[in-house]
Amino acid sequence: MEHEDWEPRTELGRMVKNGEVKEIGDVFRLGLPMMEAEIVDILLPDIAEDVIDINIVQRMHKSGRRVRFRATVAIGNKNGYVGLGKAVAREVGPAIRKAIRNAKLNLIEVKRGCGSWECGCGKPHSVPFEVTGKSGSVKIELLPSPRGIGLAAGDVSKKVLTLAGVVDVWSKTFGQTQSTLNTAKATYNALKQTSLMKGYYNGYPAQETDTAAVTEEEKETPKAPPKAPASANAPEREGAKAEKRAEKTVPVAGGVAEVAEGVEGVEVAESQSGEVVS
Numbered sequence: 001m002e003h004e005d006w007e008p009r010t011e012l013g014r015m016v017k018n019g020e021v022k023e024i025g026d027v028f029r030l031g032l033p034m035m036e037a038e039i040v041d042i043l044l045p046d047i048a049e050d051v052i053d054i055n056i057v058q059r060m061h062k063s064g065r066r067v068r069f070r071a072t073v074a075i076g077n078k079n080g081y082v083g084l085g086k087a088v089a090r091e092v093g094p095a096i097r098k099a100i101r102n103a104k105l106n107l108i109e110v111k112r113g114c115g116s117w118e119c120g121c122g123k124p125h126s127v128p129f130e131v132t133g134k135s136g137s138v139k140i141e142l143l144p145s146p147r148g149i150g151l152a153a154g155d156v157s158k159k160v161l162t163l164a165g166v167v168d169v170w171s172k173t174f175g176q177t178q179s180t181l182n183t184a185k186a187t188y189n190a191l192k193q194t195s196l197m198k199g200y201y202n203g204y205p206a207q208e209t210d211t212a213a214v215t216e217e218e219k220e221t222p223k224a225p226p227k228a229p230a231s232a233n234a235p236e237r238e239g240a241k242a243e244k245r246a247e248k249t250v251p252v253a254g255g256v257a258e259v260a261e262g263v264e265g266v267e268v269a270e271s272q273s274g275e276v277v278s
């Protein structure tokens with residue numbers, strides 16, 4: 001395998017390489033931050049990619065206009081795991097490759113379910129309950145739908161939902177949905193909400209210690225998940241800030257800027273408002 005010579009830099013990476021962690025679900029149960037894309041390569045070898053958006057980013061520089069490409073890519077195994085990442089580079093190819101890597105670091109677990117009383121099949125084909133996600137001015141609501149409805153959503157949302165393995169859903173979108181990046185991120189954020197509630201695993205009640213009481217409590221006070229995705233946001237924000245600094249401060253050597261952008265994960269694009277929705 002191509003990761004034979006991979007030298008893990010994190011505890012989780014070492015556990016994956018030496019075979020202590022064999023399933024991607026365990027990564028989320030352990031709650032350790034995922035800092036290495038190789039973890040996803042090994043545990044989800046059949047992951048699919050979809051380039052959501054390629055954009056030209058222009059910056060004025062001392063030396064003149066500088067053209068760069070921003071790629072936004074969604075990845076997923078079409079069976080409960082999806083990630084979204086973006087990256088900027090001087091050429092399209094490297095931008096896509098870096099975005100894929102960032103998408104892997106932003107992988108989330110999507111809890112699916114039937115969720116629809118009209119259907120009642122009990123299979124994990126839709127979202128388990130209504131979830132909402134926001135990014136910039138875009139807000140999306142995903143609602144459980146019966147089997148056979150398909151993805152009643154816009155094209156960008158459909159790509160993210162398909163990679164997550166959601167087959168049927170009703171949706172409502174608000175705001176500037178022509179913003180591809182914000183629409184993709186709002187959909188990703190909505191899917192993230194499905195795993196905030198314990199007691200569901202692919203539509204079936206978890207066998208672990210979760211009690212119905214805990215589930216009820218969490219339903220009333222939704223809070224940030226106490227596991228990987230939450231902490232994975234930290235480096236992403238720092239990355240975003242670093243990039244903003246880099247844009248304001250005078251010339252940054254190409255190499256330095258590359259590093260700053262490499263760290264960044266998904267963030268609100270060209271955030272006119274500067275608002276960061278997580």
Ligand SMILES: [Zn+2]
Pocket residue numbers: 113114115116119120121122123125146147
């Ligand atoms: Zn159903």
